[in-house]
Amino acid sequence: MSQKRNIFEEVAEPGARTVTPRTGTIDQGRGGARRGVRLWLMILFALVVVMIAVGGLTRLTDSGLSITEWRPITGAVPPMNAADWQAEFDKYKQIDEFRIQNQWMELDDFKVIYWWEWGHRQLGRVIGLVWAVGFLGFAVARNIPPGWTGRLFLVGALGGVQGAIGWWMVSSGVTQGEGATDVASYRLAVHLGLAFAILGVLAWYVFLLGRPERELLQARRAKETRLFGLSTGLLHFAFLQILIGALVAGIDAGRSYTDWPLMGGQVIPPNPMLLEPAWRNLFENPGLVQFIHRVTGYLLLGFGIVVWLKGRRSAHEATRFAFNATMAVLALQIVLGIVTVLYAAPWQVAILHQLLAVVLWVLILRARFLSAYPIATSLRGRSA
Structure with missing residues (x-):
């Protein structure tokens, strides 16, 4: 005759593995990804801050019109020899800023303002590359937290728009015979405003990823x-x-x-x-x-x-x-x-x-x- 069992008695067979219930399932599988994505966004945030500073210095040194063309790919390579430098300087001599206020410049003077603008644009390329590598890396590894793919893509989309607006701004000052010696202030305002908007989006995402999902739900x-x-x-x-x-x-x-x-x-x-x-x-x-x-x-x-x-x-x-x-x-x-x-x-x-x-x-x-x-x-x- 079999013995009666207590209803609270463990009924697993001897030697069977006991399964421990898991807690915190709302964050399960997201912790590492959230930390990694947050670190990546913090790097982007720091780069955007540097970008704003370099952009401000480019403006304060009147260097923004030194590069008269928009070449997103080939423009990453600066002039490599004397002939290249002279060609860039000759292009600059054609615009109103040189004709009206910078006729005193020699090639060495031009190089100073050229490097400021080239550095500003190059930093933009670096930011775009950091975003693309990070986004594709997390996507391929399937480490993007649920609901975050669109948000992270938005960061890259805003960066692309910012690059286009940057040239739209510069083109307003690259004129011949119109008397412009600076970029249009309206376009400068749009360019800077979008930079702060991107910075704000990055900061907000960093804040969100800095706390577990369950904690945010409770805090709300x-x-x-x-x-x-x-x-x-x-x-x-x-x-x-x-x-x-x-x-x-x-x-x-x-x-x-x-x-x-x-x-x-x-x-x-x-x-x-x-x-x-x-x-x-x-x-x-x-x-x-x-x-x-x-x-x-x-x-x-x-x-x-x-x-x-x-x-x-x-x-x-x-x-x-x-x-x-x-x-x-x-x-x-x-x-x-x-x-x-x-x-x-x-x-x-x-x-x-x-x-x-x-x-x-x-x-x-x-x-x-x-x-x-x-x-x-x-x-x-x-x-x-």
């Missing part, structure tokens, strides 16, 4: 909706100021008035409506464009204070710290902007002003991210 339930909305508004406001800053750079408006807080001894600079039709003054009148940039900066600071006051009351320590950091850098950026004006925008200060805008941009994104996905903390201050 604690989303601080009001704070998220305010930080989104601050992000848009900062982006507008970046575009206006590009207009300032495009027409060298930062050097038009070097007194502060007044401009030429007045609240509103002299001759604010000098150009016809009147709307052109908003974009092409150096005094008025600098004035708009100043006023927008003041308004951005005011709105930033409102957002910061809300953010510092967050229940989450990491979120409060993010908004405190954003406010500190925003205040520093305003001060640096004033210094840039007072010293007539020397390239050392101007490029620092641009790079600090990158830091501020990322900090606003970080604060916004933590508003949407707060990090829960225990009563002892440790992450829950």
Whole structure:
């Protein structure tokens, strides 16, 4: 007669392997891929930051029109001998920038500005190559996390569009007989704006991949909706100021008035409506464009204070710290902007002003991210 078995008794045959239930299945098989993809995106992020800096220096050294053709493939090879250098210089001599303002240049002077522009374009090629190798590598290895293929492809697509816009911008200054000595400021604004948009997409993806999927799902339930909305508004406001800053750079408006807080001894600079039709003054009148940039900066600071006051009351320590950091850098950026004006925008200060805008941009994104996905903390201050 067989013995009765307890309903909780292990019924597996002796020697049989016990299967342990797995936990965390929502992230199962994604951990390594998420870390690898995140590292790859961080490399791209760093390269885009360098690209923005090199682009700014190319603009500040008036080097952007030194290469008069768009050759995405063959342009990767610089002039290799004296004949090649002379041919490139001869092409540059045909455009208005040389004829109007750079007739003093000799070949050695031309080489300096050529290397700046070639380096800028070459860096763009490197970024494209890093993206392509990474994307194809992860795709072939089937290591792209579920739902991320389209997002990662978007990064490459935006980079391709940026390359085309870069030439669209440069072509506006490569003219003969039209009197252009710089690229169109409108196109410069589009070019810089897209660079910051790409940077923002990369940063957001890095933030998302920095935490497990299950943690993000849980954190989203604690989303601080009001704070998220305010930080989104601050992000848009900062982006507008970046575009206006590009207009300032495009027409060298930062050097038009070097007194502060007044401009030429007045609240509103002299001759604010000098150009016809009147709307052109908003974009092409150096005094008025600098004035708009100043006023927008003041308004951005005011709105930033409102957002910061809300953010510092967050229940989450990491979120409060993010908004405190954003406010500190925003205040520093305003001060640096004033210094840039007072010293007539020397390239050392101007490029620092641009790079600090990158830091501020990322900090606003970080604060916004933590508003949407707060990090829960225990009563002892440790992450829950």
